[in-house]
Amino acid sequence: MAAFIMLFSMLTFAGVAVVADAGRIVSSEREASAVAFETARAGAQAVDDGAIRAGGTATLDPAEASARAQSAAAQLLIGSTASLTSVIVEGNQVVVTVTDRVDRWFPGLADITITETGRARLAVGITQEGQ
Amino acid sequence: MIRRFIQRCRRDERGDGDVAALMFLAPAAFGVVLLFVFVGRQGASVESVTHASQVAARSASLERSQAAAEAAGTATAVATLSAAGTACVGGPEVSVSATVWAPGETIEVTVTCAVATGDLGAISAPSRSFTATSRAVIDTYRSFES
Numbered sequence: 001m002a003a004f005i006m007l008f009s010m011l012t013f014a015g016v017a018v019v020a021d022a023g024r025i026v027s028s029e030r031e032a033s034a035v036a037f038e039t040a041r042a043g044a045q046a047v048d049d050g051a052i053r054a055g056g057t058a059t060l061d062p063a064e065a066s067a068r069a070q071s072a073a074a075q076l077l078i079g080s081t082a083s084l085t086s087v088i089v090e091g092n093q094v095v096v097t098v099t100d101r102v103d104r105w106f107p108g109l110a111d112i113t114i115t116e117t118g119r120a121r122l123a124v125g126i127t128q129e130g131q
Numbered sequence: 132m133i134r135r136f137i138q139r140c141r142r143d144e145r146g147d148g149d150v151a152a153l154m155f156l157a158p159a160a161f162g163v164v165l166l167f168v169f170v171g172r173q174g175a176s177v178e179s180v181t182h183a184s185q186v187a188a189r190s191a192s193l194e195r196s197q198a199a200a201e202a203a204g205t206a207t208a209v210a211t212l213s214a215a216g217t218a219c220v221g222g223p224e225v226s227v228s229a230t231v232w233a234p235g236e237t238i239e240v241t242v243t244c245a246v247a248t249g250d251l252g253a254i255s256a257p258s259r260s261f262t263a264t265s266r267a268v269i270d271t272y273r274s275f276e277s
Contacts, residue, residue, distance in 0.1 A: 003150070012163050016170050023174025027181055031265075034185045038267055045235075045271040068235075068271075075237040076266045 005069045017106040028082070028100045028114050035076045036098040036118030041086060043069030043094035044120035062089040069096055085115070092122040140221070169248065169256045176217055176246045181263040183211040188240040188267035191227050196276045200238060201227040208242045219244035219256065235271045239264060 051057070058114035066087045073084040073096070082100035089095075100114045147242055191204035191237035212223050224243040227234055241264045248256040 005155070008159065012166070015163075019167060019170045019174065023171075023177060026174075027178055030178065030181060030185070034265065041267040042235075050223075065185075072237070072268050074143065075268075078266075119181060 021075040023114060028102050029116060032082045032098045032100045032116035034094045034112055035082060036074055036116045039069050039073045040094045040096040040120035042072030042123050043063050046092050047122065058122060060089060060092050062065050065094050067091045069094055093119055095119050136173065140158050157201055158185050165251055173259065177261050179212060179215040179217040179251040180242050180244050180261045183208045184240050184242040184265040186211050187225065187242065188238055188265040191240060192238045192267035195274055197232045206241045212244060217244060220245050220247050234269050234273050234275050237266050238269060239266045
């Protein structure tokens with residue numbers, strides 16, 4: 001009977017740890033994903049003013065886009081355990097990668113690293129409210 | 132002979148283990164199920180509050196004035212929690228702020244929700260309060276009046 005109670009307790013503890021770990025991993029993924037998208041969106045607003053004034057089409061200024069994304073990430077990640085891994089400007093698209101590390105409650109299991117990517121591109125042609 | 136049989140019956144403990152196991156197992160299994168419900172619900176609540184704060188921050192960042200941003204952030208957080216089925220005791224607390232209310236700056240939304248656990252009284256589940264903070268950037272080319 002004592003052995004049964006021991007086994008029952010250990011299984012219960014393990015089950016609770018698995019459920020708790022799963023919830024924390026999903027929460028961290030969602031947070032990292034939200035930061036990645038917001039950072040990419042902030043970077044994708046770096047329109048190259050010079051190109052427009054010269055009569056050309058709207059394009060991204062890669063250096064400015066990267067700087068804005070990193071500036072936004074610094075604000076968005078305050079108080080978070082996640083960190084900005086990379087900001088890549090591909091044409092008119094900004095690709096941001098954010099990583100986070102979740103320590104496991106389940107004994108004996110290694111920490112898990114989460115990597116989330118957010119993409120945003122320069123939108124043109126919005127000229128009216130509600131578009 | 133009859134006396135011997137009665138004495139043997141009194142000494143015989145066969146079957147006692149099953150009864151004891153059942154007496155222990157039934158409430159323990161019930162308690163474990165409630166414990167799993169409690170832990171699962173806590174995880175879902177954290178997730179729901181975090182999501183509500185993220186959606187509220189994005190919603191607030193789309194407005195054109197501080198007052199409109201605060202109203203939109205609060206309304207969005209309440210609606211998101213309600214849609215997710217997360218009941219907060221006394222309603223959720225939502226705070227919308229920004230260091231500077233201007234294009235390119237960051238809006239911060241904090242949502243706090245005390246999740247009700249009254250239906251898990253059998254395991255004396257404590258009521259817990261969850262807080263999540265999310266931020267969003269106000270569009271650079273958005274007309275914004277502080």
